[in-house]
Amino acid sequence: MRFSRLLVPTTKETPNDATLASHIFLIRGGFIQSVSGSGLYNFLPLGKRVLDKVKHVVKDELDKAGCQEVSLSFVTPASLWEESGRYEKYGKELLRFKDRKDNEFVLGPTHEEMMVNLVRQSVKSYKQLPLNLYQINLKFRDEIRPRFGLMRGREFLMKDGYSFHTTEEDMKREFALMEETYKKIFTRLGLEFRVVEADSGAIGGSGSKEFMVLADSGEDTIVVCDACEYGANIEAAVRQEKPCEASVPTLAQEKVHTPDITTMEALSAFFNVDPYYFVKTVAMKALYDEGKTQIVLFALRGSDELQEVKACNAVDANDLVEATEEELAEVGLVAGYMSPLNAPEGVRVVLDENLKGAVEMICGANEEGYHLTGQKLEDTDMDHADLVAVQEGDLCACCGAPLRYTKGIEAGHIFQLGTQYSEPLGATFLDENGKSQPMVMGTYGIGVSRLLAAIIEQNHDEKGCIWTKESAPFALYIMVSNIKDDTQLDFGEKLYTQAQEAGIDVVFDDRKDRFGAKMKDYELIGIPHAVIIGKKLAEGKVEFVTRKGMEKEEVDADAIFDIVKERLCSSSS
RNA sequence: CGGAGUGUAGCGCAGUCUGGUAGCGCACCUGGUUUGGGACCAGGGGGUCGAAGGUUCGAGUCCUUUCACUCCGACCA
Numbered sequence: 001m002r003f004s005r006l007l008v009p010t011t012k013e014t015p016n017d018a019t020l021a022s023h024i025f026l027i028r029g030g031f032i033q034s035v036s037g038s039g040l041y042n043f044l045p046l047g048k049r050v051l052d053k054v055k056h057v058v059k060d061e062l063d064k065a066g067c068q069e070v071s072l073s074f075v076t077p078a079s080l081w082e083e084s085g086r087y088e089k090y091g092k093e094l095l096r097f098k099d100r101k102d103n104e105f106v107l108g109p110t111h112e113e114m115m116v117n118l119v120r121q122s123v124k125s126y127k128q129l130p131l132n133l134y135q136i137n138l139k140f141r142d143e144i145r146p147r148f149g150l151m152r153g154r155e156f157l158m159k160d161g162y163s164f165h166t167t168e169e170d171m172k173r174e175f176a177l178m179e180e181t182y183k184k185i186f187t188r189l190g191l192e193f194r195v196v197e198a199d200s201g202a203i204g205g206s207g208s209k210e211f212m213v214l215a216d217s218g219e220d221t222i223v224v225c226d227a228c229e230y231g232a233n234i235e236a237a238v239r240q241e242k243p244c245e246a247s248v249p250t251l252a253q254e255k256v257h258t259p260d261i262t263t264m265e266a267l268s269a270f271f272n273v274d275p276y277y278f279v280k281t282v283a284m285k286a287l288y289d290e291g292k293t294q295i296v297l298f299a300l301r302g303s304d305e306l307q308e309v310k311a312c313n314a315v316d317a318n319d320l321v322e323a324t325e326e327e328l329a330e331v332g333l334v335a336g337y338m339s340p341l342n343a344p345e346g347v348r349v350v351l352d353e354n355l356k357g358a359v360e361m362i363c364g365a366n367e368e369g370y371h372l373t374g375q376k377l378e379d380t381d382m383d384h385a386d387l388v389a390v391q392e393g394d395l396c397a398c399c400g401a402p403l404r405y406t407k408g409i410e411a412g413h414i415f416q417l418g419t420q421y422s423e424p425l426g427a428t429f430l431d432e433n434g435k436s437q438p439m440v441m442g443t444y445g446i447g448v449s450r451l452l453a454a455i456i457e458q459n460h461d462e463k464g465c466i467w468t469k470e471s472a473p474f475a476l477y478i479m480v481s482n483i484k485d486d487t488q489l490d491f492g493e494k495l496y497t498q499a500q501e502a503g504i505d506v507v508f509d510d511r512k513d514r515f516g517a518k519m520k521d522y523e524l525i526g527i528p529h530a531v532i533i534g535k536k537l538a539e540g541k542v543e544f545v546t547r548k549g550m551e552k553e554e555v556d557a558d559a560i561f562d563i564v565k566e567r568l569c570s571s572s573s
Numbered sequence: 574c575g576g577a578g579u580g581u582a583g584c585g586c587a588g589u590c591u592g593g594u595a596g597c598g599c600a601c602c603u604g605g606u607u608u609g610g611g612a613c614c615a616g617g618g619g620g621u622c623g624a625a626g627g628u629u630c631g632a633g634u635c636c637u638u639u640c641a642c643u644c645c646g647a648c649c650a
Contacts, residue, residue: 012611013585013599017643038642093649110650144574144648152649198650210650219649319648413650445650482608516610534609 001474003509007045009033010521020217022456023149025465029524031452031473032150039146039154046525047452049473051157054451055136057188057470058159065181067132067161072114074138078104080113084424088289089318093141107140112421112443115162119439120427126166129429129439130174134161136448150453151409152219157449163442166431168418171440175207175416178444182211182412189451190468192458194408196222197232199309200415207416211446212408213454222408223390227401234405235309237390238397241354242303246274249360253374260369262336264302267371271362278302279355279363279377281338283328286317286348295323295331299340299363300352300387307389314350314385332366339364340382341375351377352387409454410447417441459548465526466548472505475568477527479509479518481534488533491542491557495531498561504568523550529567531560 008030015034018024026032031047034040043051059069078096081087087094087106095107108114115133123131136159146154161178165171179195186193191213198210210233212222223237224230232238251271261270268275282298298311312320325335332344340349341363355361357378365372392405419438422428428436452471459466467473476499480492489510496508507527509518515534522530522545530545532552542560544553544567555563 009583009600010611011584011599016579016585019644141649147644158650200650208650322647410650415650447650484608512608514608514610514612516608516612518611519609520611532609536609 001507003507004511006507008521008525009044010524018149020148020151020453020457021460022151022217022453025456025460025524025526026149026452029465029526039143039152041150041153041155041449046473050452050467050471051449053471053473054189054448054455055157055159058136058185058446058448061181061185061188062134062159062161065132065177067134069135070118070133071135071137072108072111072118074108074140075105076108076111076114078106080117080425081106084113084116084421086113091318093143095140095142108137109139109141110158110445111135111137111160112162112417113425115160116421116425116427116441119162119164120422120425123164123427123439124429126429126431130163130165130170132161132163132174134159134444148217148219148453150449153449156447159446159448161444163444164422164427165440165442166429166437168440171416171418171442175414175442178414178442179209182414182444182446185446186211186213186411188470189455190459190470191411191451191455193411194222194224194231194406196224196408197230197236198413199233199235199313209414210408210410211412211414213411213451213458214406215409215454215457216407217457218407218409220408220410221405223403224406225396225399225401225403228396228399230396230398230403232390234389235307237403238386239388239390239394239403240397240400242276242301242394244274244276244303246276249273249277249362249373251360251362251373253372255365255370255372257369258337258371261371267362268302271373273362275302277361279339279358279361279375280304280306281340281364282306282311283323283333283335283338284308284311284320285323285327286312286315287319287321288317294348295327295333295346296320296348296350297333297338297340297343298350298352298387299355301354301358304352304354304387305389305391306387310385310387310389311350314383314387315348334364334366334368337364337366337368337370339366339372341372341377342366348383350383350385350387353384354388356384409450409457411451411454412444412446414444415442417443460526463520463550464524467526467528469528472528473525474507474527475505475529476564477507477509477522477525477530479522479530479532481515481518481532483510483512488537491537492533495533495561495564499564502565504564523547529564531564533557 010030011028014024015027033042098104139158140155143154146152163174193213196210198208200208221234223232264275279299280302284296286294286296296315331347343349355377359376361375362373394403396403422438427439431437455471456465480488499506526547528547532543540557541554542557544555
């Protein structure tokens, strides 16, 4: 491709809303173009090329793993979503609209319903299973706040795959195969990543793992252990039960006047007791289908923090929001003095597992200005669940080493779904005995357009992008420094033809611009290797450039083609 | 949804307080010079000033309504 014919509108100026490196460089480098803000982007030729390269890697590995590519309709009938029960649960992220006949549709944010529908119509027998179908298609989620360019757009490209099995064991086998396949994909793309335990969120299911591309700008906090392989999203992370070194308090069982003492810090000082021996009670309003709500008290040790996603899952709610003081007063609760013991009627209570059998505890009295000391929680029959947000320094549940936080970009997520969708949607097969059974499912996603951003977050410098070998829009860039110098131009043309004939993905910068301008564009666009043909050609020398580190080597012009062939094949970046 | 802002040329912005010829930089077009680190000179094209209504002889500017977008937070495969 000749650069002079390529639509690459690079800019010197940074768009004012861009803060992340990937967002800045993808826009400035002319890869993508914002569609009047609001999380929509056009892909220009360079961006499309990168997208295709990434798609190719994804497709190649999936096909090798035995998956089959399909393409489902982007517009999906609302009736399918009503069948699965997600029409309401998915909330406002689902873009709903009607056609001219007043039929309701949604733009697919993910395609479980559509894929199950496809399979239930065409698969009837155990002989046709297992099956793993995927597509690489647009998705639309009406995000509350799209931002960071391709990182969190509203319309985005996703690879979504779905597998169907006769048994749980076979689904788990496929799940493991997909984990391995995903690792190969991320490795080929040159990414540093970590596979972590995750919360299943709106997709549902029993077990899920996320593929986190490590980057400080990542939106997810992940908990990792440096001593073993354990890693988890903060939303799902577990730890060893936290020991307490402070001595056990020996307070009588009584009601103590504690005016205006409501924070954990103040209480700990007032009683001279470690926060470990307090019951922290957090009130939330849980939201359910059809606008139903319920006030829930989540109780945990004063030394722990509540993890909201875990809390939400514990009460099977669609969402949790903070309860206002008025709402609390309505059910007879007082902020600062709440307790899971003697909670008012109609209020649901969930205790953290770390409170099982707790004794000598101090908690609120459910009465303004009073706390209770010397309380036991051991003989309660209240619900228990893991509600704790793992802190840095907590001990790994697997090996006991301290855990630490790091940041990641969620680029892939795989789920063991079970029969969560196949049952309500009636996706069944006949087994060997002619008996009808629901299919066991797994689902697997990769944020393909988000990967572009992730690659740049991990591979850039102050000058621009540094694409990895398998993601680069071109493998080689050839620049003629002064286009008016016929010797330089002829040499460039010849090398360009040679490279093309050798099957190298090459872009030839034959623009009339000066050296500096072309060099800035090269650095911004970030093609892994370049050949620069300049003044030294008169002495039989040209330059071979490696974008990573901007290493420049002066080499014999006669040998340049061999060097190019050798370097492009061998280098891993 | 709470808080704070911004809408003026493709992009980045000034002009709004104090109403009176619609401006600057980048980009673009023409001609010339220039060619190893985002060149220079000269000339040129491009605007329903987010939208609607109002006040006024006259509105980018004042008033009312409205829409959109951005940032912080909340939220979020």
